[in-house]
Amino acid sequence: MSRTQGGGRHLDEDDIRVRARGGSRPRTRNRPKHEDAVEGMVTAVDRGRYRCLVGGVPVVAMKARELGRGSIVVGDRVDIVGDLSGRPDTLARVVRVRERESVLRRTADDTDPVERVIVANADQLAIVCALADPAPQPRFVDRCLVAAYDAGLDPLLCLTKADLADPDELLRVYEPLGVPYEVLGPESGLAGLRARLEGRTTVFVGSSGVGKSTLVNRLVPGTDRAVGHVNAVTGRGRHTSTSAAALPFEDGWLIDTPGVRSFGLAHIAPEDIVEGFPDLARAAEDCPPECSHQPDAPDCAVQAALDREELDPDRVASLRRLLASREGETDEV
Structure with a gap:
């Protein structure tokens, strides 16, 4: 410590107090191995808590600090330690996320660079579309088909x-593609759908108001997934299910997801979007490199075939809208 000529105190670097970070314990790169961890499946996520099924027992868990900021989603297979009794007010820890076999993703819109993982480890995507109230949305269906093909999921049209x-x-639009489908009324079509779901992990997606959660409740009675009604003025449904949930079903799983109004494809390259239209992809093979496939594109083989x-x-028209929307143009579903 030093003093100024006037007798006042002059501060130097020795007077600066440095606050210790993280306590006095030395940090280590060695992470616990948790050899005693037990495998479970994430069935729901709610505000940082993960509902998991471990050996048939429902367990609530939190994410271990060593996992960092990575997301854990419904369908993930995870390793868990701690209290696995499933008793009220108990809490286990997720210490590992096992390698995913598939990932279904979307973005908020076609220009949003942030991917949102919807579910993991599904093998079938059930695209729920109402025939009326609200009116059919084939462009939304096309988006979901592209996402299904990109994720390696088998599509199913409900x-x-x-x-x-x-x-x-x-059906005239989608039958040539060979997409399997089931037509469902209040009292019909359920038996055929059950057969297509048996032994599979199926994620249900659809716009609000199309009857997706109602359908899940019919397939798994007692589930009580929230349902809503379509606004008579706007023709839109109200978001009812607020989070994804996995439900055991016939040696497989049904995963109900919240209703969405948009299914962004910013994470999918334009050439892969074209591959999501197998009826058009063959013609597109004869297009020049980096063809936009728009009406004014030079030597576009898609336009010639049209x-x-x-x-x-x-x-x-649906393909062109999807491709154009990636350039920032609007494409309402």
């Missing part, structure tokens, strides 16, 4: 509210 409208017009009436104009 057409609800068959008592209100005929499915033939919508001029020859070899392609469905609605499908071409």
